[in-house]
Amino acid sequence: MNRTDSAETAADLAAEAALLEIAEELGLSDLLDRAEPFTLRQATDLAAVPAPGAAAYLGALVSAGLVEQAAQDGPDTPRADLADRRS
Secondary structure: OOHHHHHHHHHHHHHHHHHHHHHHHHOOHHHHHOOOOEOHHHHHHHHOOOHHHHHHHHHHHHHOOOEEEOOOOOOEEEOOOHHHHHO
8 A cells, every 4th residue: 555545545534524523513423323214304203403414425426435325316335334434
């Protein structure tokens, strides 16, 4: 691994940590820890935030590889090891 790879890995880990901290603050950690599909509506209701904000946050989780989206408007599914990654 070269220095650039190490820096990118560190940046990725920092970004994941920040996203998971946001989940904790929004009250979404339990939803993500279940590793079961959930809808935008469920996330919006739990976090008590407007749908556009929740959708943007879930998009960031998908981009980071922490959550998988089955279809354009389908349910999102957290990675099976997400609860372990938060520990």
